[in-house]
Amino acid sequence: MSAPYLRWSFRRPLILLLAIAALVTSVATAGESPLQILYIDANIGGSSGGHVAVKLHDAVYHYQNADGITRLTRDSWNRFRFVYNDLENRNIHIADVSVQPADVERIRDRLQRLLLVQNRQIDYLEALRQDQTLLEALRQGQPVPIPGIGFFSRVTHGSSVMYNLSAQIEASRGPGYLPSLRERSNRQITSMAYLPASVPNMALSIDRYPEYPPTFSEQVSDIHGHWFAASVIQ
Incomplete structure (x- = not known):
């Protein structure tokens, strides 16, 4: 891998130089590397040390x-340049890094995994x-706010669409499924008790996607959602 070099810089263009800046940019980007290191000049205030991407x-x-x-975080190049260069009026210095295409994909996969x-x-x-x-x-x-409850209503719907949906569910799940779901959800609601989330005792790792059990608030939302849905569709 060769050492990166400073290739060109974006500067907030003056109105009279827009055409020239566009021409220079198009020429400079013609042979750019897919992997680049960005350095954004320091800003007065909260970014006195500059920024790297x-x-x-x-x-x-x-x-x-x-x-x-x-x-x-991951941003599109257009949005990133607009925020730092146009809105914040900061220079963006770009250095090409010469790497093989396979290495570019490995770097992207690594960053994507870390992000997920x-x-x-x-x-x-x-x-x-x-x-x-x-x-x-x-x-x-x-x-207690329950996400998604606004899609349901306690008022009798009287909708042919909902009636057809109810009939389809009964045909698929069997007669009495919706009343049974509502009754079961109601029992779960009345008997729920808070238990701290049982988070596995595992070290945080950038290579392993963590699997966590549902939290108490997630369980409350799910059960109430089932109850409201069964009440409306029925």
Whole structure:
């Protein structure tokens, strides 16, 4: 692998130089490498140290701080350039890296795997936070928001579409399936008790997609969703 070199820079163009900038850009990108290292100049305020990213074809991978967590993100090149170059008025320096096509794919697969694993871990952290929100609402006797319930209604639907759907479900699952589902869901709702999520004691790994059990708030949402759906369709 040869050392990267500074090839060209984006600068926020002046209105009178738009045509020239477009011409220079088109010439400079004609033989660009699919793998590039980006350095974004420092900005006054929160980005005094500059910013670094990896560009693979039209995707840009870089780290951002969101809600106190430094996480890998992926943006399209057009969006990335628009935000940093146009909106924030920062220079973007681009260095080509000479690598074999197979190595480019290996790097992309690695970054994609890291992104998937990281997002799953953060999603589960958010689900555990939803447990806290749910328990606090129950403790204070406040209404508990259930995602998706707005699609259902307690009012008799009187819809031929819903009637046909009910008939199809009964034909597929057997007579009395919907009343049975509603009754079973109601029993589960009345007997539910909070148990802390049993998270497996495993080390975080960028090579292994984590499998987590459903959280309490997810179980509450699922069971209430079943009850409401069975009530409406029936």
